[in-house]
Amino acid sequence: MECVFGMVGKGFALVVADTSAVNSILVHKSNEDKIMVLDSHKLMGASGEAGDRAQFTEYVQKNVALYQYRNGIPLTTKAAANFMRGELATALRKNPYMVNIVLAGHDKETGPSLYFIDYIATLHKVDKAAFGYGSYFALSMMDRHYHPNMTVDEAVKLADQCIEEIRSRLVVAPQNFVIKIVDKDGAREHSWRRTTKD
Amino acid sequence: MSRRYDSRTTIFSPEGRLYQVEYAMEAIGNAGSAIGILSKDGVVLVGEKKVTSKLLQTLTSTEKMYKIDDHVACAVAGIMSDANILINTARVQAQRYTFSYQEPMPVEQLVQSLCDTKQGYTQFGGLRPFGVSFLFAGWDKNYGFQLYMSDPSGNYGGWKAAAVGANNQAAQSMLKQDYKDDISREEAVQLALKVLSKTMDSTSLTSEKLELAEIFLSSSGKVKYQVCTPDDLGKMLVKYGVTQPPAEA
Numbered sequence: 001m002e003c004v005f006g007m008v009g010k011g012f013a014l015v016v017a018d019t020s021a022v023n024s025i026l027v028h029k030s031n032e033d034k035i036m037v038l039d040s041h042k043l044m045g046a047s048g049e050a051g052d053r054a055q056f057t058e059y060v061q062k063n064v065a066l067y068q069y070r071n072g073i074p075l076t077t078k079a080a081a082n083f084m085r086g087e088l089a090t091a092l093r094k095n096p097y098m099v100n101i102v103l104a105g106h107d108k109e110t111g112p113s114l115y116f117i118d119y120i121a122t123l124h125k126v127d128k129a130a131f132g133y134g135s136y137f138a139l140s141m142m143d144r145h146y147h148p149n150m151t152v153d154e155a156v157k158l159a160d161q162c163i164e165e166i167r168s169r170l171v172v173a174p175q176n177f178v179i180k181i182v183d184k185d186g187a188r189e190h191s192w193r194r195t196t197k198d
Numbered sequence: 199m200s201r202r203y204d205s206r207t208t209i210f211s212p213e214g215r216l217y218q219v220e221y222a223m224e225a226i227g228n229a230g231s232a233i234g235i236l237s238k239d240g241v242v243l244v245g246e247k248k249v250t251s252k253l254l255q256t257l258t259s260t261e262k263m264y265k266i267d268d269h270v271a272c273a274v275a276g277i278m279s280d281a282n283i284l285i286n287t288a289r290v291q292a293q294r295y296t297f298s299y300q301e302p303m304p305v306e307q308l309v310q311s312l313c314d315t316k317q318g319y320t321q322f323g324g325l326r327p328f329g330v331s332f333l334f335a336g337w338d339k340n341y342g343f344q345l346y347m348s349d350p351s352g353n354y355g356g357w358k359a360a361a362v363g364a365n366n367q368a369a370q371s372m373l374k375q376d377y378k379d380d381i382s383r384e385e386a387v388q389l390a391l392k393v394l395s396k397t398m399d400s401t402s403l404t405s406e407k408l409e410l411a412e413i414f415l416s417s418s419g420k421v422k423y424q425v426c427t428p429d430d431l432g433k434m435l436v437k438y439g440v441t442q443p444p445a446e447a
Contacts, residue, residue, distance in 0.1 A: 071307055073340050079299035086298050109339070 001172045002047040003134025004034065005162060006102040006114050007142060008127045010149040012183035013104035013112040014190070015045040016159045018134070018174030027175075030196055035180045039064050039074055042105040043180050043187045047131050048119060049098035056097045060084050077105025081115040081123060089121035096120070100131040106182050134174075137165040152181065156190065163193055207319070207326050218327055219320050222350035225276060225329040231363030231397060232262055232273040233390045234333035235373070236345040240383040240414030241335035243273040244390040246363070246398050250406050260425065263411040267292040269302050269421040270336035271413055275363030276350075277329040284328055288312045305336035309346045309354050317352030327351070331362040335413045337421045343413070359389075365397040372396065383414060388438045395440040403440060405432035 001022065006015040021032040035045040036057045044060070046053045063083065068074050075083070081103050091097055096119060103115040116122070116129040128146055130138040141162045150158070159179055167173045177193040207218035232245040245262025261278070265271045266288045274281040291311045295303035312332075319327045327350040334346040347362060348354035359377045361369035372393045381389070387410065395403050410426040426434070 071304065073304070075299070076301065079301050082300040083298055 001133055001170065001174060002034075003130070003132040003138065003166055003170075003174060003177075004045040004047045004100070004102050005130035005135065005138040005142070005159075006045060006104050006128070007146060007150075007155055007158065008104075008112050008114045008148075009155040010151060011106075011112060012152060012155075012181055013043070013106065013114050014152075014155050014159060014179065014181050015043045015102055015104045016163070016177055016179050017045045017047065018132075019176045019178050019192075020174040021050065030175045033178060035178060036061060037180075037187050038080065038103075038105075039068065040186050041074070041107070041182055042077060042080060042103065043182045045102040045104075045180075047100050052097045053099050056087075056099045057101075060087070076107050076110070077103065077113045077115070078107075078110075078125075080105065081117060081125075084117055085121050085123040088117065088119065092121055102129050102131065104182050104187075106184055106187075108184070112183065133170055134162075134166040137169055138162040141165050160193070167195070206324070208321055208324060216320055216351070219351045222276075222327045222329045223331075226331045226350070226363060227366070229276045229363050230262065231361060231365055231369060231394065232275045232333055233359070233361045233369055233373070233394055234273060234335055234345045234347070234357070235359045235377070235381070235386040235390050236335075236343055236357070237381045237383045237386040239343075240386070240412050241337075241343050241345050242383060242386040242390050243271065243333055243335050243411045243413075244387075244394050245273050245275075245409045246394060247407050247409060260409060262409045263425055265423050266308065266334075266336075267296075267302060268423075269338060269413075270305055270308055270334060271411060271423045272335065273333040273362075273409075273411070275331045275333075275366075280328040281330040281332075284312060284316070284330060284332070287315055302338060304338045304340055305334065305344045306341070306346065306356070308336075309334050309348060313348050313352045313354045315352075316348070316350060320351060333360055333362055335411075337413060337415065361393070361397075364399070369393050369397045383412060387412070387434065391435065391438055391440050395435075403435065405429070405435060408435075410434075 004017040015035050017034040019032050020030050021028040038044045046057050098119050101117040106112045116124045116126050128142040145158050163177050175196045179190040181190045230246040230248040235242045247261050262273050264285050292303045331349045337343050345357050347360040359373040405428045412424050416422045
């Protein structure tokens with residue numbers, strides 16, 4: 001019942017993820033941060049098998065950091081996305097990582113960008129993306145209300161509409177969500193949407 | 199005395215020298231020279247050809263200049279067969295990077311990667327070092343136009359102007375005198391041809407004895423690697439006044 005979704009606005013990209021950590025019928029915690037800050041200007045929202053999620057996202061984060069230490073320059077969002085896709089593709093025929101990722105980044109030369117990367121190494125550069133059961137509601141909402149060059153307020157309002165839809169229509173909807181944003185000033189947490197305190 | 203430490207490539211001499219690496223550099227000192235000059239709108243590479251014969255297919259074969267990727271090329275000085283191996287290695291490394299990241303490999307990273315390969319042959323494996331020095335010329339979005347020189351030890355440096363091969367020290371000091379930071383590509387070509395003509399041993403300088411290549415941005419913003427045709431080269435030599443007519447028999 002995990003949901004991760006994201007969209008591109010004017011000069012920024014937004015990633016929203018639920019914060020539930022679930023095992024069968026038990027909710028371990030409802031403040032699990034699934035949007036990892038990959039580097040100063042990249043966000044990676046991941047959903048899927050919990051162990052794989054942590055393992056793969058940390059692996060990517062460390063490789064991105066290593067590249068920067070070795071070469072003195074950061075990877076572009078596109079390069080990071082393709083690197084991730086390559087790793088997923090290599091593991092696919094032996095030991096697939098069951099992780100779906102929404103990668104958002106901001107580069108000086110090309111501005112904000114969003115990438116949809118699923119567990120079988122599909123890579124798409126998109127304006128809006130969503131994973132999980134929540135995607136049925138989030139994508140429909142975004143298809144109806146999204147337009148290019150939205151302001152941060154408009155995008156957050158649309159994210160709220162998606163969250164509302166997920167909450168009211170998904171049978172075991174996640175309780176809390178976190179919203180993170182990345183723009184020219186960097187990647188950071190924007191806000192939380194809580195129905196329960198942990 | 200030092201002969202005892204020559205034959206094994208991967209050991210130090212008592213004075214702390216790696217003889218095989220030094221001998222490799224000796225071999226390059228006898229090979230055809232190459233000069234590279236960085237200008238604000240491009241990089242110029244000029245090479246002296248040692249094999250000149252009317253029978254050689256000049257249109258399809260190059261002796262000194264090689265394209266590594268769309269945005270990087272190199273000039274070679276030393277043992278040609280060694281150079282071919284390394285050029286292939288560099289090409290594979292560039293494509294492997296692009297396969298992973300879907301972007302052209304930054305020039306310095308390519309040079310560094312190749313030099314790491316070369317360094318391996320000075321430390322383990324028991325194989326001799328490569329008898330080649332390279333001048334890498336390229337463009338990337340991080341640092342624009344760049345020129346790198348690398349040698350058999352696996353060391354490399356970024357240069358504004360550099361020379362490898364025969365008489366490289368004389369060429370290097372001439373470049374030091376005449377190079378200006380804001381040199382244009384055309385002036386760089388002129389300087390390279392002038393310096394090469396002065397340091398080359400041969401009595402007559404014709405376009406058959408030289409190879410000239412330039413890396414620059416085309417009007418559409420794409421990186422272009424262009425090897426000069428022998429005819430154009432001949433005209434340039436006359437224009438810059440560096441050509442010496444062959445001795446009439």
